[in-house]
Amino acid sequence: MRLNPYGEDAVNLAADLANRRPTSAEELADRCRSAGLVLESPVTAQDMDRLCAVLDEWEKVVDAVDEHERADLVNRMLVAAAAYPRLTDHAGHGWHLHYRDDHQPLGSVLFSLISVGTALHLAGRGMHRLRRCALAGCATIFADTSRTGRQRYCSPRCANCDAVRRHRARATA
Ligand SMILES: [Zn+2]
Ligand SMILES: [Zn+2]
Secondary structure, three states: OOOOOOHHHHHHHHHHHHHHHOOOOHHHHHHHHOOOOOOOOOOOHEEEEHHHHHHHHHHHHHOOHHHHHHHHHHHHHHHHHHHOOOEEEEOOOOOOOEEEOOOOOOOHHHHHHHHHHHHHHHHHHHOOOOEEOOOOOOOOOOOOOOOOOOOOOOHHHHHHHHHOHHHHHHHHH
C-alpha cells in the first residue's frame, strides 16, 4: 500500500468507488492499482462483496445528518476495521503505517483504508468536508479538500449548471 492514509487519497478512492461502483473483480483491481494501491493477491468475488458492504456503510457516513451522527458511524467502521497500526516497508518504497494486519485480502485492506482515511480526513480538515454535490439531480460524492472548505459542487461543470439554473429562475420570477 502506497497511498498516504493521512492525505486525501483514501477518501478520494472511496468516493470514486462509491460514485461508480466496480462491476467486476478485474475492474476493482485496475482502479485500485491506478489509485496507487499495491495489490498483494488476486482480487476475488469475496473482495467485491466486502467492498459493497463497506461502501454501503460509508455512504451512510456521507449522508449523516450532523457531525455527531457522522462521528458515530465512522467510529463503528473503525471498531469493525480495528487492528494495531504497524510500520511496514513491504513494497520497498519506504516505511509507512498500515492500520491493518499483514496479508489481508483486498476487501479488508479497503475496509481499513477507507475507515481510517475518512476519519483522518474529517478530523484533520473538518467534519463537514464530505458530501454530495449540491446540484439537484447530481448525487456525486466528493471529499472537500479545498483551501476554504466551502466546496458545494462535485465539479466546475455542476457549479456552472446550477448558476445558470439560478439565473433562469430569477429571470422568470
Ligand atoms: Zn503499504
Ligand atoms: Zn455534481
